[in-house]
Amino acid sequence: MSEHALGDGELWRLLADTLGDDAWLHADAKLIAGGKSNLTFELTAGNRSVILRRPPTGNVLPSAHDMGREARVIRALGPTAVPVPEILLEDRTGAVVGAPFYVMSKVEGLIIRDELPTGFADTPAEKTTLTNTLVDTLAAIHTVDRAAAGLEDFGRPHGFMARQLRRWTAQWEASRDGGVSPVDELGKELAPLLPDDGPIGLVHGDFRLDNCMVDSKDPGRITGVLDWEMSTLGDPFADLGMLLFYWRESGDPIPALTPAVTALPGFPGREHVAQRYAAQTGADLATLDVYRAFAHFKFAVIAQGIAARVASGAMAGQDFGDLSAEVESTAVAGLEILRQH
Structure with a gap:
């Protein structure tokens, strides 16, 4: 390969x-x-x-x-x-x-996926420090001076969420394997709820713990943010919604594709993550559930795309099993968030 x-x-x-x-x-x-x-x-x-x-x-x-x-x-x-x-x-x-x-x-550090290394972030206080550092890094991305960084033309932020829904719907149509799915239902329910225009910032597109490298001796220091392939200018709440999707709590279903290390005892929950972000950025969280539901839609489409690429032999021999249940359960959970909103 x-x-x-x-x-x-x-x-x-x-x-x-x-x-x-x-x-x-x-x-x-x-x-x-x-x-x-x-x-x-x-x-x-x-x-x-x-x-x-x-x-x-x-x-x-x-x-x-x-x-x-x-x-x-x-x-x-x-x-x-x-x-x-x-x-x-x-x-x-x-x-x-x-x-x-x-x-x-090559950035030195730990990529934390399914478990914590022995002796690293053992205490609840250290897990909270790791959590806060991750959220603060996301806030730093969203508040980058785009003009100074030469990124003012890096995307089209106006109408961002509606365009995201159209884009991921098109990806779904390109990857789906037939039949009516909760993914279709979730996309239709999201359409009238997504804002025409929201706040503008640099958006990572797939921000989560295992897309960052952490100092092996200091859970309060991130040494590198990786995997920028979906970055653009847009609504920063799209990133926060995805981070909360990835942030599993104790008792949540174990996902087939993404790590669930944050479900370990001692990690703060999603509410802590959201409130820390609001404290760092001044963001109003009133519409956050809509973005959380959109994150479920987006990830269901991503999972279907992975399944299609595995089937075509385009993933260097990697195989993640039958993902149809993961696609459906992700969309169903997104519908539940919307209907409780």
């Missing part, structure tokens, strides 16, 4: 030239497990490692997997308070490995 996804050797020559070290002519590549959309490889030469991101092999949905946008926003955030890697190399032509890609520095 590495050879197929990374071209015929031109990559290594380009890396050697860019990084000024011929050791990259004989580098190793390892697919990093966990990526369900773009493919992420760790490239190693001697004692140095870098990270390469590229789209999945095979056919991809229109507008998805835009490497250029991802590299641009990471580069723009370098001087800001948002912790990001350094972009080392970018190719938008697709000539080198058969698809656009970029290479970034």
Whole structure:
């Protein structure tokens, strides 16, 4: 898979030239497990490692997997308070490995998925510190000075949520496998509830704990925010709704695709996350449930897209099982949030 996804050797020559070290002519590549959309490889030469991101092999949905946008926003955030890697190399032509890609520095730290490392954030106080730091990082993203970062034209924020609903509905139609689904029902109920225009900020698009790297010795420090492929200018509540979707509490169903480490004893719940965000940004949470329901719609579509890519062999041999129940239960939970709103 590495050879197929990374071209015929031109990559290594380009890396050697860019990084000024011929050791990259004989580098190793390892697919990093966990990526369900773009493919992420760790490239190693001697004692140095870098990270390469590229789209999945095979056919991809229109507008998805835009490497250029991802590299641009990471580069723009370098001087800001948002912790990001350094972009080392970018190719938008697709000539080198058969698809656009970029290479970034490897950020040191922990990616926390299904469990906490032994001895890390053992106490409720440390888990709260980790939670607060994550939320504060999201607030920092949303309050970036877009003009200073050169991101004023990074998206079309007006009409953002209506456009998001249309986009994810189109993705659903492109990936679905037939039949009437709660996903259709959720999309129809969301349409009249989403705001025409909300607040404007830089939106990450998939902000959650395991898309960040945390200092291995300090749960109060995030060393890097990763996976910017869906970033744009838009309504920051879209990010908050997604974070709350990912933030599982004790007693919640265990998801098939995403980690549930926050369901461990000692982690604050979703209400704490929302209130911390409001305290950091001054946001009014009155309409938050609509965004939470939209997050369920979006993730149901994402799950269906993953299922379609697995079936087509475009996920580097990764297999996540039958996702039809996950798609349906995610949409049903979103309907429940709306109807309790």
